[in-house]
Amino acid sequence: MQMNRRQFFKICSAGLGGSSIAAMGFSPTAALAEVRAFKLARATETRNICPYCSVSCGVLIYSTGDKAKNSQGTIIHIEGDPDNPVNRGTLCPKGAGLRDMVQSANRLKWPEVREAGSSEWKRISWDDAIERIAKHMKADRDANFMTKNAAGVTVNRWPTFGFLASSAASNEAGYLTVKTLRALGVTQLDTQARI
């Protein structure tokens, strides 16, 4: 396009004037607005119990996908369960941040063992871990089991062993825990509920 100096100035001033008028609000553009899309729509909702303390608040875990065969879900949000009578939807700061605990890079995901004299943690299988624990328990019980106390009364105690149970266990799991451990003669039995 050919233009002389005068035409160039005319176009410039017309452009400046036009944009100034628009900027002053003579011809406002449509300013539509919409809130951020609700991020839990169609997410899979799973009820669970917060693992931290003895209060055992109910939580709702939201994950992507609908559990279809080829869809791999991932947790996108966790918040309080309003139907749980313990917390009725509320959570403490630790519970409110549960998602970051679940997805933490530092989270322990499998059994590890640090052998005596070693400074390294070594990953082992669940079978190995349970077997090792059972062997340790058996050896300690055989060595220290007390059938009678000083007064000669039958007590059948295993005084050198203690057990710490989960605070998030249900009634049924709690019942089984107590029955199993009392059968072994364990007296020091508590749950994380009191820590």
Add this chain to the structure above:
Amino acid sequence: MALQSLDIRQRSATTTAAPQARHTIEVAKLIDVSACIGCKACQVACMEWNDVRDEVGHCVGVYDNPADLTENSWTVMRYAEVEQDGKLEWLIRKDGCMHCTDPGCLKACPSPGAIIQYANGIVDFHQENCIGCGYCITGCPFNVPRISKKDGKAYKCTLCSDRVAVNQAPACAKACPTGAIHFGSKEDMKDYAEKRIADLKERGYDKAGLYDPPGVGGTHVMYVLHHADRPDLYSGLPVNPSISPLVALWKGAAKPLATLALAGVALGSLFHYVMKGPNEVSKEIEEEVEKEAETEDTK
């Protein structure tokens, strides 16, 4: 953005009125300072819901962490140790956007549609329209918005407009384990506040009251204070907040005056063009000048 999921009351830098045919309820968040234990569940719930994470900070000697609102921390607990009449009180206030009925940020904002006030009272920032000028910070009587270092846009509490749009309470209000944060219609919240205030008065807090400052037309985040006569005790809550007179002048009186001046200049130029016409050089003068130039050249 084809559909409007909520009715709009006001838009920034937009002079045309928003359509208001429908009538929806006004919502409000009530923060009962006397029931707060300062656990920060609201801070965590806010970050979890809104998918923002702040950097791990440093202890500044008090429980305030982070020490101030940031573009990622839209709400912070402020812990004030106040000694009055030989009594030490720990006044813990959840700070954040107050969602004013007459929002200073919206008034100061020059970008159309960057700040929206919904009919339910929520004042929301729309980052896609934000130009990052920071006028909203100047306009805010409570010093709340913050500019992100990542994208240069302003962020603040949205009152979880996405949750409220589907009839859910804001994340902070849902999480609060002591019930210090309540959420509902503004009317219901005022009624509930009255009950709390009556209870506090019975317990010897004669000056207990509701913080719903009229200087900004009332707010959609209200406080129940045990010392409603001294809001400044609560980490400097403004006693009578209002929009800065400079913002009011610039966006109020100055705007039509400037429009008038601009229109005057345009009109004047038009008249000048019509009456005087373009400043043309006559043929004779042009030839004379050319001749002179030629003689100059020959010299």
